[in-house]
Amino acid sequence: MAQPLRSIADGMANQSAQGDWDVVYNVRITPATTVNTGTTSGYQTVARWQETPTVPTLGGSVPYAYCKSVRATALTGSGGILVGLETNGGTLTVSGNSFAAGTALPSRKSSGASAAVQLASTMPILWSSASATATTPVVTIGYTNEAGTSSRSMTMTLPTNSLIGSAYLMSPHLQSGDLGIRSIDSMSISTGTAGVFKVGLLVPFVTQLNGAATGCSITTQFIPVVQPGLLAGDQIGVYRIGTNSSSVMSFGLTLGPET
Amino acid sequence: MAALTTPEQVLARACGSTPYEWREPFYGYAAAARTSLFSGAGAAQLIQRAAYLPNLPGSLETGVTAYIPVKFECFSSTGSPVLFAELVNFGSLNLATNTFTNNDAMPTRTVLGSSKQMLSPILVEVEVALNATPGSVQLTYVDQDGNTGQLTTSHAMGASSVVGSCAIAVLAAGDTAVADVTAAVQSGGTSPTGTLRFWGVMPLTLSQSAPSTYALNTNLLAEGQCDRLAASAKVGVFHIGSVTAGATIGAVHYVGDQA
Numbered sequence: 001m002a003q004p005l006r007s008i009a010d011g012m013a014n015q016s017a018q019g020d021w022d023v024v025y026n027v028r029i030t031p032a033t034t035v036n037t038g039t040t041s042g043y044q045t046v047a048r049w050q051e052t053p054t055v056p057t058l059g060g061s062v063p064y065a066y067c068k069s070v071r072a073t074a075l076t077g078s079g080g081i082l083v084g085l086e087t088n089g090g091t092l093t094v095s096g097n098s099f100a101a102g103t104a105l106p107s108r109k110s111s112g113a114s115a116a117v118q119l120a121s122t123m124p125i126l127w128s129s130a131s132a133t134a135t136t137p138v139v140t141i142g143y144t145n146e147a148g149t150s151s152r153s154m155t156m157t158l159p160t161n162s163l164i165g166s167a168y169l170m171s172p173h174l175q176s177g178d179l180g181i182r183s184i185d186s187m188s189i190s191t192g193t194a195g196v197f198k199v200g201l202l203v204p205f206v207t208q209l210n211g212a213a214t215g216c217s218i219t220t221q222f223i224p225v226v227q228p229g230l231l232a233g234d235q236i237g238v239y240r241i242g243t244n245s246s247s248v249m250s251f252g253l254t255l256g257p258e259t
Numbered sequence: 260m261a262a263l264t265t266p267e268q269v270l271a272r273a274c275g276s277t278p279y280e281w282r283e284p285f286y287g288y289a290a291a292a293r294t295s296l297f298s299g300a301g302a303a304q305l306i307q308r309a310a311y312l313p314n315l316p317g318s319l320e321t322g323v324t325a326y327i328p329v330k331f332e333c334f335s336s337t338g339s340p341v342l343f344a345e346l347v348n349f350g351s352l353n354l355a356t357n358t359f360t361n362n363d364a365m366p367t368r369t370v371l372g373s374s375k376q377m378l379s380p381i382l383v384e385v386e387v388a389l390n391a392t393p394g395s396v397q398l399t400y401v402d403q404d405g406n407t408g409q410l411t412t413s414h415a416m417g418a419s420s421v422v423g424s425c426a427i428a429v430l431a432a433g434d435t436a437v438a439d440v441t442a443a444v445q446s447g448g449t450s451p452t453g454t455l456r457f458w459g460v461m462p463l464t465l466s467q468s469a470p471s472t473y474a475l476n477t478n479l480l481a482e483g484q485c486d487r488l489a490a491s492a493k494v495g496v497f498h499i500g501s502v503t504a505g506a507t508i509g510a511v512h513y514v515g516d517q518a
Contacts, residue, residue, distance in 0.1 A: 004483075012485045013264035019369040022486070023378055024344075024462045025435050051435050059372020068483040071465035073340045073499055248427075250342075250499055252462050254483065257371045 004256035005066050005111045005227075014259045018062055024071070024252030025051060032246040034128075034166040040157035042169030048127045048200075049238035049249065050165070052086070055230045061259060064229030066111055067236075068256040070206045074249040079242030083253070084123065084204035085228050086237030089184035092139065094132055094192040104144070104183035105201050108228040119228055120146035120180035121201035125239065126156065127167035134192025135160045141170070141187050141199065146180035162195065167239055170199070202237050203228050230255065262324070263516050266480050269329060272514050279323060279515035285310040285496060287507040289337075294417040295502055296383060296426035308384060308423035309333075309341060309496040309507040317491045323515035325487035328494075331464055333475040333509035339501035341466045341475065343511070345486070346493040347379065347459030349440035351386065354393055354451040357444065364401070364439035365459050378403050378436035379459035381411065381428040382497075387454035389420040394448025396455065398428055401439040409434060413446065420453070425497065461486075463494070475509070487516055 004011040033047040055065060072081050088102040105119040126139065138157050144150045152175045156168060174181070184199050205227035230236075238251060263269050273280035287310030295305055315326050331343050348362040365377040381398060397413040412429040430437065440457045463486055466475045479485070488494070496507065 008480060008483065009265040009267075011483050012266075012480070015485050016262045016264050016487075018372040020484075020486075021370045021375075022462055022484075023436065024380060024460055024465075053435070056370060056375055057373045059369075062372035065371050071462060073465065250427075250465070252465065255371060256483065259372075 002259045003111055004068060004258060011068060011256055014257050018059060018257040018259055020068065020257070021056055021065065021255040022252070024250060025053060032163065033244045034159050034163045035244050036159055036166065036168060038157065038159060040173070041159065042156070043172060044169055044241055045244050046125065046167035046169060047240045047244055048165045048167045049240065049251065053236040053238070053253065055232055055234040055236070055255065057232045058257070062257040064109060064231065064258045065255040066227060066229060066258065067205050068254040070208065071252045072249060074240065074247045079240050081206070081208055082123065082202070082204055082239040082241055083206040084202045084237055085230060086235050087201045089124065089181065089199035089201040090187050092187035092189060092197045094134055094189055094195040094197070097188055099187045102184060102199065105203065110226050110228050112226055118148070118182065119203055120182050121203055122171065122180040123202045123204050124170040124181045125167050125200045125202055126170055126197055127200060128162040128164050128195060129198050130194070130196040131164045132162045132192055132195025132197070134158070134189065134195060137192050138190040139187065139197065142185040144182045144185060145175070145178040146182060148182060150185060152178055200237050229258065262518070263327065263514070269327070269480065269514050272517065280512060282510050282512050283312060284510040285312050285508070287311060287496065289423060289504045291421070292504050293502040294420035294424040296385060296417050296420050296424045297414040297428070305500050305502045306382070306425040306427065307498050307502045308425060309335065309337070309498045310509070312494050312496065312511070315488055315490060315492045315494070319490050320515060322517060324518045325489060325516040326492070326513045327485060327487055327516050328463055328511050329479055329514050330512035331466065331475065331477040331479060331509070333466065333496070333507065335498070335507040336505035337498050337501050337503050337507065339498045342460070342497045342499055343463045343466065344495060344497070345461040345463060345488060346495050347461070348493065349381065349457035349459055350443070351457065352396065352443040352445065352455045354389065354445045354453045354455070359443045361441065376438050377461060378438060379461060381437055381440060382458040382460050383426045383428055384456045384458060385420045385422050385424040385453065386456040388422055389416060389418070389453035390451060391418045392449035393418065393420070393451045393453055395446050397444055397446070398440055398457065399442035400430070400437040401441060402430070402434045403436045403438065405438065407441065424502065458495070
């Protein structure tokens with residue numbers, strides 16, 4: 001097996017044999033999201049990009065695809081960009097305070113590894129998929145941690161009336177001793193009448209600067225990078241960190257095949 | 260012989276006794292600021308043509324099976340990210356006659372071991388300058404899932420937009436990219452004149468900001484890009500995030516692949 005991230009030559013050989021997936025997407029972040037510096041809600045202002053790229057079909061001789069590079073430039077709002085394999089861990093609908101279970105992270109082989117292992121999200125993110133009407137709500141989340149221990153619990157107090165696309169880093173608020181999340185077991189909210197929150201179980205493979213207007217970022221993934229192998233239908237989550245600006249963003253990526 | 264699959268083979272091919280490398284210089288100049296072609300929500304990504312490059316040769320030299328761009332050089336007085344991309348000519352619209360000329364769809368290529376139609380945003384470029392009252396334009400396209408008859412936003416065009424002014428069309432809700440543009444219609448305005456060209460874009464590199472204080476020198480192989488371009492392939496260079504006046508000077512180095 002040739003691993004496309006192991007060396008430039010392996011990447012070239014695999015591209016020649018099976019082809020890379022090079023794409024630039026055509027969407028934007030809008031409207032502006034909620035500013036958040038709260039010590040109870042992730043410490044950082046984070047905005048979810050409006051679209052979620054999907055990994056295309058893999059050929060029969062391609063067991064996995066890997067992210068070889070990410071290209072991004074935003075018109076306004078400098079900050080960072082966070083990109084990774086993402087699974088929807090669960091959905092909380094504020095009206096009725098109802099929870100719908102999502103999907104646990106799968107087992108996957110990582111680049112450079114020979115066998116699949118259970119993934120855990122070290123960067124879980126709570127985000128608004130519909131603007132909320134809720135005054136400093138407390139969200140309580142039950143989860144299974146990175147070691148497979150269930151009945152773990154965490155709380156976050158969110159800013160009032162989170163706008164759609166607003167996102168909150170969960171890692172600082174995990175139960176003491178936990179490093180990540182495999183799955184979400186429950187979600188509830190203390191107050192509110194409208195809005196929807198989801199948990200993105202993100203396994204990041206790119207964290208990079210994303211300059212505004214006069215800057216851009218391109219990150220190329222070669223050794224020493226470890227990232228999960230991607231399969232057809234996988235969702236790729238994209239977040240901007242440190243900005244709440246409404247902005248158009250040009251975003252593209254290259255996936256390379258393992259052979 | 261076999262296809263070039265290592266940097267060493269590329270070097271040997273470029274520098275051997277019979278070198279299969281050539282350097283294609285380009286120069287672009289915007290005498291005055293170009294126009295943000297489209298207005299309205301989501302259309303505010305500033306973009307303009309940086310330089311026109313000739314199509315790749317119409318026939319491959321003996322012993323050459325494809326052209327591999329291996330290096331991208333660029334110096335610009337416009338401080339903005341630079342996109343170097345393979346282009347697909349979707350078609351054009353003559354505003355005066357409201358006549359759409361349909362050209363190519365995105366090509367089908369082997370991607371991650373599977374045959375797949377490539378995807379792109381719709382890059383709209385002013386090919387013949389617009390008059391002062393050009394009205395609006397709306398495009399019909401095939402989306403990323405093969406759905407036909409999808410409509411972009413009806414975009415108001417900037418008055419008297421000059422040649423090289425560009426925009427990215429806003430797609431229907433839920434769409435991330437297109438496979439083809441199948442129609443375009445002008446509406447409103449007064450005695451509109453001018454011609455729009457619609458491009459599909461397959462990125463070769465999005466390079467860091469290129470202000471006047473330094474030049475870009477991008478090693479595409481080191482970025483993991485080893486794209487093979489066919490005879491007559493179209494390529495172009497664009498500024499993203501800027502429509503200011505200025506000059507852009509550079510070159511693309513190609514190496515001829517082998518069978």
